[in-house]
Amino acid sequence: MHKTIKTIILSLILPVLLMVIWQFSAWQVNNAAIIPTIGRVVENFINASDNFIGLGSIPRNVGVSLIRVLSGYTAGVLIAVPLGVLMGYSKTVQIIFETFINIFKPIPPLAWQPLALAIFGVSSIASLLNMPFGQNYVFWGNFKIAMVFLIGMGSFFPIVASVMFGVQNVRQTLIDSARVLGASEKDIFFKVLMPAAAPSIINGLRMGLAIGWACLVGAEMLPGSLAGVGYLITHAYELARTDLVITGMICIGLVGALLDSIFRIIANKYFSWESKTR
């Protein structure tokens, strides 16, 4: 108990310090367009359900962003995990894909923005599914293919790399001992390689989601966007509502940390053997 209190106090030192500096500078500058006071931002959170600058409530914007990130991320995961597993499993597959992937890896997802827009235009999940015009269409129209693509791109690379690393680095002795116990190739794959690589795979999924989430603002700067935290930030900036900009930033940070902690809990619960082995 004593230890947890200490941990909490220690981890709060820097945030509190930041807030003190922030509040102090806000008083000094005395211009809300540059640095608003903490009070202004807290007010935004208290009135989170208000309609902000015509973009709706904060939970609604967070929800729209979350669905965008999760759909892009899901697309990234569905391609990256099987590909990473195959690349780790087969040297040939690795050789075929590795150079190709390495060329694309250094390109920041934001650099794909113009091309994504040129290729996918303003088509959205709504237009892709041929929804009839109506309330549903307006909602699903928020999820542009170009955004899904950008976020998927961001999450793809860390996942592929981490999954491949995990499969390749399974200790040879584990594979050998399964073989002498009579394992078939299928057994080796599903009962040795996959569970042994699982911690790396989860770690890749975690990094992928973090990067996908970080691509959000870039993705939501695409035209046709009318909601989302990233859009809220850019739009609030244009209206010199710095308090809203900061509110949006805090939302991104908090949701990102929350998503990350879900993965941390999963890793601690199911893969604690990994950190304790060796």
Next chain:
Amino acid sequence: MQEMIRVDNLEKIFYSQSYMEIKALTEVNLSVPGNEFLCILGPSGCGKSTLLRIIAGLETASSGKVFYNGQEHTKPRREIGMVFQSYSLMPWLTVLDNIALGLEFAGLSRPKRISIAEEYLDMIGMNSFGKAFPYELSGGMQQRVAIARALANNPEVLLMDEPFGALDAYTRIVMQKELLRIWEQHKKTILFVTHSVDEAVYLGDRIILMSGSPGRIKKDIAITMPRVRERRNPLYGKLTEELLALLEEA
């Protein structure tokens, strides 16, 4: 006794990164009768582990053949079990599930394989550790589990690649005694690789002494001393010294 393992004129050549030929084994001939406890003794790098891996079917010979029970044999099979030096347990499985792993590969239902695994857990005297994970065990306990796992598959032959090499001296002696007890109880053929002369003299019915570069069999020595062998017995000391002298030449 019927011949269990035969090795005919085995040769193994590795290629280094610069495509240099490295002869790991040459002209290895070996015949192991059933129920024999054979120790393969040699200095590091003499190819004794490679020989064992080829017999297990984990590596292929460059030329020559391995026979199991009269049939030529090149791939791992359930009748030939193996225990590695260390870290061979699946870290995500409990002790019981590790012991039951071979039975799982064989397609046994979970209740069935767990009940068999429990027998072997009992055999190694680790009843209360069934639900523990490998990282919670000491090195000696992990090796006990690895031996139980190999035996649960009920193999005819047990290959052991320096299984006690990573253990401290005391644990090692305890494990040697225990292995002899298990061997006498289960009547397996054991091929035991070691670089410790003492271990070979303590355990083996017969010792194959190997020399390095290229690895070959240098001497084949039957040990007739009755068990349990006492280390203070003068004959034990004499044998050890002879072997040490031979090993020095090797």
